[in-house]
Amino acid sequence: MSTTMTMAKALNAGLRRALEADPKVLLAGEDIGKLGGVFRITEGLLADFGPDRVVDSPLAESGIVGTAIGLALRGYRPVVEIQFDGFVWPAFDQITSQLSRLRFRSMGRLSVPVVVRIPCGGGIGAIEHHSESPEAYFAHTPGLTVVSPSNPLDAYWMIQQAIASDDPVIFLEPKRRYHEKGVVDTELEPLPLHQARVVKTGEDATLLTYGPLVRTCLEAAAVAQDEGRDLEVIDLRSLSPLDDAAIIESVQRTGRAIVVHEASRSGGLGAEVAARIQERCFYHLESPVLRVTGYDIPYPPAKVEAKFLPDLDRVLDAVDRAMAA
Amino acid sequence: MTAEPAEDFVQLLTPQGRRIEHPTFSYDGDEDAVRSALRQMVLARRFDTEATALQRKGELGLWASSLGQEAAQVGSAAVLRAPDEAVPSYREHAVALGLGVDPVDMLKTFRGTAMIDWDSRATRCHLYSFVIGTQTLHAVGMAMGMQRDGLVGNPDPADNGAAIVYFGDGATSQGDVSESFVFAASYKAPVVLFCQNNQWAISEPISLQSTIPLYRRSEGFGVPGVRVDGNDVLAVQAVTQWAMERARRGDGPTFIEAFTYRMGAHTTSDDPTKYRERAEEQSWRERDPIERVRLYLRDRDALDDAFENDLAAEADELAERVRAGCAALPEPRFEDLFANVYADTPAALAEQRAGYLAYEASFSDPEVSA
Numbered sequence: 001m002s003t004t005m006t007m008a009k010a011l012n013a014g015l016r017r018a019l020e021a022d023p024k025v026l027l028a029g030e031d032i033g034k035l036g037g038v039f040r041i042t043e044g045l046l047a048d049f050g051p052d053r054v055v056d057s058p059l060a061e062s063g064i065v066g067t068a069i070g071l072a073l074r075g076y077r078p079v080v081e082i083q084f085d086g087f088v089w090p091a092f093d094q095i096t097s098q099l100s101r102l103r104f105r106s107m108g109r110l111s112v113p114v115v116v117r118i119p120c121g122g123g124i125g126a127i128e129h130h131s132e133s134p135e136a137y138f139a140h141t142p143g144l145t146v147v148s149p150s151n152p153l154d155a156y157w158m159i160q161q162a163i164a165s166d167d168p169v170i171f172l173e174p175k176r177r178y179h180e181k182g183v184v185d186t187e188l189e190p191l192p193l194h195q196a197r198v199v200k201t202g203e204d205a206t207l208l209t210y211g212p213l214v215r216t217c218l219e220a221a222a223v224a225q226d227e228g229r230d231l232e233v234i235d236l237r238s239l240s241p242l243d244d245a246a247i248i249e250s251v252q253r254t255g256r257a258i259v260v261h262e263a264s265r266s267g268g269l270g271a272e273v274a275a276r277i278q279e280r281c282f283y284h285l286e287s288p289v290l291r292v293t294g295y296d297i298p299y300p301p302a303k304v305e306a307k308f309l310p311d312l313d314r315v316l317d318a319v320d321r322a323m324a325a
Numbered sequence: 326m327t328a329e330p331a332e333d334f335v336q337l338l339t340p341q342g343r344r345i346e347h348p349t350f351s352y353d354g355d356e357d358a359v360r361s362a363l364r365q366m367v368l369a370r371r372f373d374t375e376a377t378a379l380q381r382k383g384e385l386g387l388w389a390s391s392l393g394q395e396a397a398q399v400g401s402a403a404v405l406r407a408p409d410e411a412v413p414s415y416r417e418h419a420v421a422l423g424l425g426v427d428p429v430d431m432l433k434t435f436r437g438t439a440m441i442d443w444d445s446r447a448t449r450c451h452l453y454s455f456v457i458g459t460q461t462l463h464a465v466g467m468a469m470g471m472q473r474d475g476l477v478g479n480p481d482p483a484d485n486g487a488a489i490v491y492f493g494d495g496a497t498s499q500g501d502v503s504e505s506f507v508f509a510a511s512y513k514a515p516v517v518l519f520c521q522n523n524q525w526a527i528s529e530p531i532s533l534q535s536t537i538p539l540y541r542r543s544e545g546f547g548v549p550g551v552r553v554d555g556n557d558v559l560a561v562q563a564v565t566q567w568a569m570e571r572a573r574r575g576d577g578p579t580f581i582e583a584f585t586y587r588m589g590a591h592t593t594s595d596d597p598t599k600y601r602e603r604a605e606e607q608s609w610r611e612r613d614p615i616e617r618v619r620l621y622l623r624d625r626d627a628l629d630d631a632f633e634n635d636l637a638a639e640a641d642e643l644a645e646r647v648r649a650g651c652a653a654l655p656e657p658r659f660e661d662l663f664a665n666v667y668a669d670t671p672a673a674l675a676e677q678r679a680g681y682l683a684y685e686a687s688f689s690d691p692e693v694s695a
Binding site (some may be wrong): 019030031033034035038054057058059060062063085087089090125126127128129261265266295296297298300301302303305307308314317 | 386387405433434435437438439440452455456457460495496498499503526527528529534594595599600632656657659660663664666673674677681682687
């Protein structure tokens with residue numbers, strides 16, 4: 001069945017289906033019960049599944065993730081919500097030194113299938129700590145998987161796949177796209193969770209992106225098309241593990257690659273993607289791999305966040321530079 | 326409904342404006358001092374109401390209202406003097422006003438034109454903290470610094486100082502807050518841990534954060550706790566004065582639970598009708614912190630129409646200044662932000678800034694854009 005819905009509704013529907021499918025799935029987080037979460041992603045779920053499965057947590061992120069680990073050790077599949085990206089850091093220790101490595105520490109005996117949902121990124125005019133892009137910290141951590149849907153269809157399926165995964169998943173939700181609509185087919189065979197998607201094919205250069213900037217890159221590709229440039233756009237979807245095969249196949253064909261993300265540049269995902277491209281596609285490259293990213297400053301005040309965030313013009317500017325090389 | 330206060334509850338002025346005594350805590354201010362507290366609460370409420378209105382008109386991106394918490398904030402800030410330090414969360418607008426922070430400066434972060442743009446050293450009102458509970462440890466660290474600076478336990482009380490840190494009931498669940506109790510107790514730090522229990526952490530009632538009266542939380546950490554009527558400005562002032570003096574003397578930290586109520590939404594993004602009852606809000610409206618002071622002063626013939634009229638005019642003036650000041654706030658320049666990341670901007674970051682400027686210039690330079 002295909003329905004048009006927002007990403008917020010698609011996540012809600014995906015969570016609902018996961019709760020229905022597996023009695024071991026439970027949700028926890030601040031304000032996720034009666035309020036339905038500050039973004040209403042869990043709206044209505046408390047009423048339908050009860051307080052044992054939709055749990056309002058005390059205001060303590062380390063506690064939320066730490067107890068989720070314990071629940072997972074008892075066979076549950078906790079899906080925890082961190083209210084905003086900037087509030088995940090109290091849980092950083094639990095995520096990076098516990099959640100990520102219990103399989104390793106137990107010599108493979110234990111799994112902790114916890115999903116950590118985090119509304120991410122900027123562009124919503126928020127105050128401090130509400131617009132962060134923390135993906136690189138998690139993608140750098142062995143044992144974690146990191147994924148980010150860019151549209152309602154992927155949101156619906158990826159949240160269910162993340163919950164079904166036996167590894168911990170950091171699930172990054174591009175909050176500025178929560179209310180954008182798309183068609184969600186609830187019956188199709190979804191793409192594997194860690195596979196990238198070519199959202200537009202092209203021959204001249206490859207834009208590699210994820211989350212909130214997939215749409216931006218598609219818009220840039222449409223403008224470039226009018227100017228006679230045929231850009232390929234890849235939605236990475238999974239940031240750890242990266243879908244190397246999809247990246248390499250595309251860049252070997254186009255010979256030009258531009259990585260686009262909101263997060264600051266240094267040590268970001270763009271650096272990792274660029275490194276893999278030069279390792280595997282060096283002799284196919286027609287120009288240096290470029291990055292269009294946030295600057296290496298903390299997230300700025302709302303009035304100037306548009307200067308920080310990569311937009312259509314900055315992507316096209318990079319395309320000009322890549323094509324001129 | 327939220328829990329009713331337990332027996333250990335310091336109150337000196339009832340919601341009906343009746344003055345009562347407490348065996349341990351007394352208020353030593355005169356009528357002028359009470360009128361001054363009334364004035365500050367009225368001005369703080371007017372500022373807050375104006376800021377909420379500015380958000381509704383699209384002039385602010387967000388506002389976190391302090392409505393209903395004026396007594397807790399005005400009463401505690403009233404006892405602060407140099408070299409004391411105050412460390413707020415993000416809702417302490419009346420504290421900040423009391424310490425001389427310009428209200429228009431306070432709006433900047435909510436309008437999105439600046440980060441935190443006031444002189445925290447000059448005002449001794451530190452930066453607003455938006456990550457819940459983190460500031461409690463900073464305050465303990467500042468108190469540890471004051472110990473080392475010889476500001477504690479001097480023979481002349483005027484030479485002494487202490488830190489006070491503000492946080493909410495929700496924050497008490499954060500590990501940082503428990504750790505702040507541990508550090509404060511272990512080092513006998515001159516700090517007052519001032520919790521405004523406003524009963525709600527967004528949609529979560531206090532019962533989710535604490536199943537015992539909150540003021541008892543600190544005892545097990547070695548920090549004595551006191552619960553005060555947070556809507557009673559006289560009681561808050563008396564208790565905070567006692568705790569600050571204790572800290573300044575070198576007798577260590579105190580945890581104060583100011584039992585109050587968040588009359589408004591968590592922020593302008595929140596909708597409390599989804600999770601709490603109107604009847605509860607009404608019951609707290611009857612315990613309003615401002616009204617009881619009016620009743621008390623009126624009853625003693627210590628408040629006349631002239632004072633009230635002057636105060637209303639002053640509040641109008643403040644609101645007008647805030648409105649005009651907000652509208653006149655300059656837009657930040659993005660390129661300026663690069664200067665405040667490091668003491669000395671690394672070459673690569675300077676290059677990013679130059680790249681940004683060149684890119685921006687390309688839109689106005691006809692040669693480049695042609």
